[in-house]
Each structure stands twice: as C-alpha cells, then as structure tokens.
Amino acid sequence: MAEFSTTHRENGEVNIIELNGYLDAHTAQHLEIAISDLIVKNKYKVVVNFERLKYISSAGLGVFMAFIETMRSNSGDIKLAAMQPSVYNIFDLLGFPLLYEIFPTETEAVNKFNQ
Amino acid sequence: MQNREFTKLKRNLTALVEFSRVVNSSLDLEFTLNNLLLTCLGKFFTTKGCIILSIQNEMKLLCSKGLSEDMILVFPSLAHIENVEDSKELHDFLLQSKLVYSEKICSPRRCLGLLCLGEKINQQEYSTEEKEFLVTILNIASTAIENAMFINELKEVNRMLDSRVNRLSSLFELGKEFGVLSDESRISKLLVYSLLGHFLLSSYAVVILDGNKLKILESTVPKAPLLEVLSHVNIRSIENVHDRSGIEKNFPNLSKYKFELIIPMQLQGEASGLLLLGKRMNNISYSETDLEFINSVGTLAIISLENKRLFQEALEKQKLEEELEIAKGIQRNLLPKEIPKLENFQISAVSISSKQVGGDYYDIIKTEDGRYFIGIGDVSGKGVPASLLMANLQAFLKSITKQGYDIADSTRIINDLVSENTTDGRFITFFWLLLNDQTKEITYVNAGHNPPLLIRGKKITYLDKGGMLLGVMKTIIPYESETVQLQKDDILVLFTDGVTEAKNRSDNEFSDQKLENILTQKTFSSSDEILEEIKRNIDEFVAGELQSDDITMVTFLVR
Incomplete structure (x- = not known):
C-alpha cells in the first residue's frame, strides 16, 4: 500500500500541515483526521505544504472541499503551497485554482494570512 | 513627391516584415491577437479596436482595446457569421462601441473572424490604401492566428482527455478501495470526497435503502427534515436523473434544498439509493459526461454497500446454522x-x-x-x-x-x-x-x-x-x-x-x-x-x- 503521512507545525497563528507520499482514496482518511483535529482545537488558519506529496487523487481533493467552508466561516482558510507540477495539474484540471489560493512557497502562503 | 511615396512604401513594408516576424514567432493566441490589434491601432491612429473569432461555431470577443468593461460584457451571443451585416446584434454592438470599420480575417482555408476598428483620431475616413494595407496585415496574421487557434483546440482536447483519464483512474481507485472497506460510513464518506473533489459541490446528500428503511449516510443539510421529505418519495421507482426542473416538477417538497441533481444509484435496474447534489462552486453546470461519471461512481458505491450487506447476512446465516448444529447435537444427546x-x-x-x-x-x-x-x-x-x-x-x-x-x-x-x-x-x-x-x-x-x-x-x-x-x-x-x-x-x-x-x-x-x-x-x-x-x-x-x-x-x- 502507498504510504502517506502528515506532520503539523505552527507558525504564529497559522497551522501548517505537511503532506508526504500518496494521498488517495485509501489514505484520504488520514488527512481528514489531521484537519478535524485542527477544527476541534478551533484552529482555522491552515496552510497545506505539498512539497513532499507525490500523488493526489480526487478523493484527496475532496477532503479540502469538505472542510473549506468551516474554515472560511470562522475567518480562516485553507491555503495550498509548494505543489509539484503533477499535483498542481490535478488541482488545475478539476478547477480548484478558482476557489483556493495556491502559492509557490509555504512562506508566501503564511504571509498572506499575516497581511 | 516620388521620394515621399517611396519612403512611405518602405515604412509600410518594414512594418509588415516586422509584424510578420513577431506574429509568426509565437503560438500563443492572446499574444498574437494583442500584437495584431496594437499594430492596427498604431498604424491607423485609432484608440479602439477588437478582434472577434469564431470558436467552435460561436463568435467570441477575444481581444479588445479601448472598450469599457461594460461594453465587453454585453457582447452578444452569436453563431458563426462572416459579415457584420448578417447579424443585427453585432451591427448594433459595433455601432454602440463606435467601431466604424471592420474587416474579415480569413486564412486560405476559412474565415476565422473579424477585426473591428474605431474612428481615426483625425476623424478621417479609412482610405482605400489603408483598407488594402489592413487586408495585407490580416493575411499575414491569419495563418498565425489559425495555428494558435488550432493549438488552443488541441490544448482543450488534451485537457478533456486528462479529465477523462483522471475520472477513469478515480473509478479504478474507488472500485479497489470500496472493495476493502468494510463499513458503510467509510464507503459513503469516500464517495462524497470523490464527488467533492471532482465537482466542487456546495451541498450534497447520500441516501440508501436498507431493506425498506431509508438511511441518510451523508448530508450537508439537516438529516431529520430531509428524511421526513424523502419518506414520502418512492425511491425504488426513480429511474432517471432529475435536474433542477425535474426536481421541482416531480419532487416539489425537495426544491427548498436547492439540489441541482437527483441521481438514482441502481441495483439490478431498481434504485437502492440516491445521490442528491447541489450546485458546483465554480458555477459550471453538469455535463452529460459528468452525469455518466457520477452514475458510475454511485453504482460502484451501491454495489459495494450491497455486497457488505450480503456478506453480513451470509455471516449471520452461517452463525445461525452453527447454532442449529449445536441444537441438533443437544437434541441427539438427550x-x-x-x-x-x-x-x-x-x-x-x-x-x-x-x-x-x-x-x-x-x-x-x-x-x-x-x-x-x-x-x-x-x-x-x-x-x-x-x-x-x-x-x-x-x-x-x-x-x-x-x-x-x-x-x-x-x-x-x-x-x-x-x-x-x-x-x-x-x-x-x-x-x-x-x-x-x-x-x-x-x-x-x-x-x-x-x-x-x-x-x-x-x-x-x-x-x-x-x-x-x-x-x-x-x-x-x-x-x-x-x-x-x-x-x-x-x-x-x-x-x-x-x-x-x-x-x-x-x-x-x-x-x-x-x-x-x-x-x-x-x-x-x-x-x-x-x-x-x-x-x-x-x-x-x-x-x-x-x-x-x-x-x-x-x-x-x-x-
């Protein structure tokens, strides 16, 4: 089975989730748990760092959709950063750039929150 | 006098050569059109212009200068035409935009569209010489435009193929994953994630029939009232996909939920569940291929849910049989x-x-x-x-x-x-x-x-x-x-x-x-x-x- 893991860091008010490996139907649950954990703790400003994510499927994308409204209605957001081109292609293909802010680097995404 | 004419001619030729070099160096449609339009504005001393191209049999305003945002927004929806006179709407639009002169853009094979220009700053009419010059420029540009349009079409086709491939791999992945998941809520959650990812849904509900009992597995709207509304619906008899108007007509009680689609999840020709999907957050409507995909995903999920149920039943039956063996044993021994x-x-x-x-x-x-x-x-x-x-x-x-x-x-x-x-x-x-x-x-x-x-x-x-x-x-x-x-x-x-x-x-x-x-x-x-x-x-x-x-x-x- 493909490996997937997440790590969580904080940068001021912003929570950074780093994704690692393959995010697909099988592993989507891990991400779901990681984001639910933040919501339980009332943390709504999230930057997802995709630097080490090798693959994403639509089920993985669905997880971001499932939580975006909760974040935004609590004056937070999920901002996406540092995607590899193959991963970005999937986001682009399914029309995500219209609804999500996607940044080349994690720093830029964090800065956007701090503006 | 002759000398002046010559200089003018030379300047025109130089401009043409330069223009030809630039437009033919790029396959980017936007760049090419922009260049063409700017060249025309500079050459004819006008502040306004636009290029309208026929793309997939529809006239589209692709590039404009000096037109207000409001004007651009009211560009009429038009099927392919070759002359301004063929469409009153277009004629009116050009009149309103003060675009006084237009010329066809034709490649050797077909008419690609129109270039329209505003009044010249010096208020003079376009001279015959200028019109001829414009035709020449457009002839040079047409091949570049056609190539760029072709590349764009290819990109579009490629994107569509990518999307198909992506959907197929999603189906494959879900089929595999549904097979190993053992509980109902995980299956329905995964189904929802996949649909969310593909269609950026704003709202949804997944409903199944367990025997004759209606169950809402996932929902963005409150479950109890939805269950109440659905309990008056004969789910098994729903054969077709219903869109917004179908929902209003056939299930008026459901219309308050603003679902755009009701898709039956069928088992052996009978609906065993429903997918209720709201509007897409990017405001794109559902296409025929979208429906096919949703249908496939829904079918995969319902088959998988049914299999789990049958497996559970078989387990219970086996347990019962074992129990009966025990009973027989007790009886025999007595x-x-x-x-x-x-x-x-x-x-x-x-x-x-x-x-x-x-x-x-x-x-x-x-x-x-x-x-x-x-x-x-x-x-x-x-x-x-x-x-x-x-x-x-x-x-x-x-x-x-x-x-x-x-x-x-x-x-x-x-x-x-x-x-x-x-x-x-x-x-x-x-x-x-x-x-x-x-x-x-x-x-x-x-x-x-x-x-x-x-x-x-x-x-x-x-x-x-x-x-x-x-x-x-x-x-x-x-x-x-x-x-x-x-x-x-x-x-x-x-x-x-x-x-x-x-x-x-x-x-x-x-x-x-x-x-x-x-x-x-x-x-x-x-x-x-x-x-x-x-x-x-x-x-x-x-x-x-x-x-x-x-x-x-x-x-x-x-x-």
Whole structure:
C-alpha cells in the first residue's frame, strides 16, 4: 500500500500541515483526521505544504472541499503551497485554482494570512 | 513627391516584415491577437479596436482595446457569421462601441473572424490604401492566428482527455478501495470526497435503502427534515436523473434544498439509493459526461454497500446454522442411546430433526423397581432455546422419577419446575406413561400432548387423560392419570405433531386421519414394522419436501 503521512507545525497563528507520499482514496482518511483535529482545537488558519506529496487523487481533493467552508466561516482558510507540477495539474484540471489560493512557497502562503 | 511615396512604401513594408516576424514567432493566441490589434491601432491612429473569432461555431470577443468593461460584457451571443451585416446584434454592438470599420480575417482555408476598428483620431475616413494595407496585415496574421487557434483546440482536447483519464483512474481507485472497506460510513464518506473533489459541490446528500428503511449516510443539510421529505418519495421507482426542473416538477417538497441533481444509484435496474447534489462552486453546470461519471461512481458505491450487506447476512446465516448444529447435537444427546428389550413389549422409536431443529423429545427411564417411564414431548419454538428447555425437562424427569411420587403428582411438580424456568412464554406438550412389563399395565398422564393412539382390534382409543400443558403456569388443577390394562397385539403409538402435520408441496398436512387409517387397516408383526409403515407413508406423502418440524414417534406392540 502507498504510504502517506502528515506532520503539523505552527507558525504564529497559522497551522501548517505537511503532506508526504500518496494521498488517495485509501489514505484520504488520514488527512481528514489531521484537519478535524485542527477544527476541534478551533484552529482555522491552515496552510497545506505539498512539497513532499507525490500523488493526489480526487478523493484527496475532496477532503479540502469538505472542510473549506468551516474554515472560511470562522475567518480562516485553507491555503495550498509548494505543489509539484503533477499535483498542481490535478488541482488545475478539476478547477480548484478558482476557489483556493495556491502559492509557490509555504512562506508566501503564511504571509498572506499575516497581511 | 516620388521620394515621399517611396519612403512611405518602405515604412509600410518594414512594418509588415516586422509584424510578420513577431506574429509568426509565437503560438500563443492572446499574444498574437494583442500584437495584431496594437499594430492596427498604431498604424491607423485609432484608440479602439477588437478582434472577434469564431470558436467552435460561436463568435467570441477575444481581444479588445479601448472598450469599457461594460461594453465587453454585453457582447452578444452569436453563431458563426462572416459579415457584420448578417447579424443585427453585432451591427448594433459595433455601432454602440463606435467601431466604424471592420474587416474579415480569413486564412486560405476559412474565415476565422473579424477585426473591428474605431474612428481615426483625425476623424478621417479609412482610405482605400489603408483598407488594402489592413487586408495585407490580416493575411499575414491569419495563418498565425489559425495555428494558435488550432493549438488552443488541441490544448482543450488534451485537457478533456486528462479529465477523462483522471475520472477513469478515480473509478479504478474507488472500485479497489470500496472493495476493502468494510463499513458503510467509510464507503459513503469516500464517495462524497470523490464527488467533492471532482465537482466542487456546495451541498450534497447520500441516501440508501436498507431493506425498506431509508438511511441518510451523508448530508450537508439537516438529516431529520430531509428524511421526513424523502419518506414520502418512492425511491425504488426513480429511474432517471432529475435536474433542477425535474426536481421541482416531480419532487416539489425537495426544491427548498436547492439540489441541482437527483441521481438514482441502481441495483439490478431498481434504485437502492440516491445521490442528491447541489450546485458546483465554480458555477459550471453538469455535463452529460459528468452525469455518466457520477452514475458510475454511485453504482460502484451501491454495489459495494450491497455486497457488505450480503456478506453480513451470509455471516449471520452461517452463525445461525452453527447454532442449529449445536441444537441438533443437544437434541441427539438427550435421546436414549438404545431401547431396552422387554418381555411383553416391543418398543421402537425414531426422531428426525427438521432443518430448523424443533424441540421434539422422547425418553425411556428405568425405575429402581424395574418399571419404565416412557415419555414424549414437544417444546415450543426451535433451535438452541428449545433444545435447552428440552434438556431442562430431561433433568427434571430423571430426578423426579427417583422420588417415588405417583405419575400425576410427578407431572404437577414437573409443571411447577418448568413454569418457574420459562420466562419467555415457552411451553411443552408432554405425554408420559409408567409401564409394568410383568402386568402389561400402563398408567399415563397427558399434559396437552397430541393424544397417543391405542389400537385394539382395529379400534382406536385416545389416551387423553391428564391436564394442562407444561410451563404455562403453576399447577392449579391437579393432573389426572389413567391406568390401562393392555392385551396381546395391542398397538400403542406416541407421536408429535410433526407426524400428522408433515406437509407436502401443496401445503397439505399428512393428517390424523391418514395415521389412523394406516394403523387400523393393517396387521403388524413388530413395533419396527409399525414405525416403518408410518414413516414410509409420510415420505410418500411429502415427496421430498423439506419439513419445518421434527418428526418423532414411539411405537409399542404388546406380545
């Protein structure tokens, strides 16, 4: 089975989730748990760092959709950063750039929150 | 003068060569159009212009300068045209935008669209020479534009292919994952994630029928009121996808939820669930291929949910069968291993358990003074609970017969014990007799059991003295007993209702009458023969039909 893991860091008010490996139907649950954990703790400003994510499927994308409204209605957001081109292609293909802010680097995404 | 003309010509040529070099160096449509338009504005001293191209048979305003945002927004929706005069809308639009002159952009193969320009700053008309020059520029640009359009189309096709590939791989991935997931909520969650990812849904609900029970597995709208609305909908009969107007027409109560689509999830041509999907957050409407994909994902999910259900059912069935095996084991162990050889009696017995294992029981207990208690009973219910009560009865019998009470008193005590030990409305019909081999005398009590038959010279006597069946309540009215002196060739048959109620394919019962006919119409030479004859007749009657009740008999022939 493909490996997937997440790590969580904080940068001021912003929570950074780093994704690692393959995010697909099988592993989507891990991400779901990681984001639910933040919501339980009332943390709504999230930057997802995709630097080490090798693959994403639509089920993985669905997880971001499932939580975006909760974040935004609590004056937070999920901002996406540092995607590899193959991963970005999937986001682009399914029309995500219209609804999500996607940044080349994690720093830029964090800065956007701090503006 | 000639010199001025020459300089002008030279400048035009230089501009053309430069323009040709630039536009042909790029396959980017936007860049090419932008360059073309800027060149024209510079050349003809005008501040306004736009390029309208025919893309997939639709006229689109792709590039403009000096037009207000509002003007761009009101550009009319037009099918492919080649002349401004062909469309009043376009003509009006150009008039309003003060675009006074337009020229076709044609490649050697087809007409690509139009370039429109505003008034010249010096208010002069476009001269013939200028018009010719514009045609030349457009001729040069047309190939570049056509190529760039072609590349754009290819990109579009590529993107569509990517999208198809992406969907196929999603289906593949979900099929694989649904297969290994074991619980309903994970399957529905994954289904939702996949749809969310593909369609950026703003709202959704996943509803399934579990048997006839409606269940909402996932929903962005409050579940209880939605369930209430859906409970008035005949889900199984939904065959087609319903869009917004279909929902308003066919399910007006659902329209308040603003779902854009209702898609049945079908199993063998019948809807077993529904997907209710709201509008997409990017405001794109659902296409035919989107519906196909959603349908496929929905079908995958419902098949998977159904498989889980069937698997669960099979597991439970297996458990039940194991339980029945246990019940059969208990029952077998309770029955006497062998039948004692008596001087004046031949005794034979049989108990055939049905598929479901009923609660039939017979027993032979020898007393210390050499007499025999012989009993037959039928515990209500089936399976393990019936077997356990039967085991209880046997334990009571074994101990009571050692106490030396008479049989009527013993029956009272047994009834009281059984009544105390059954809480769930179970009862036992029971008949037993105490047999004296020397005197050929029997004393019996019948506690609500089918009366055994005593046949003497073709005449039947029913052994029906006794009292209430066991286990209903503590004994109030004492049990009666009767003593019967038996004679040589008397036949006694104890049986349970599995004998007379054995059923054939047409659901007819073997009946008391048939049993009595067998016993009165033939002469028998052994108790085995009696037993075999009854069994043979039953077998013939039911003709292989599976029986739902045990069949138990004890036959006696007096010597």
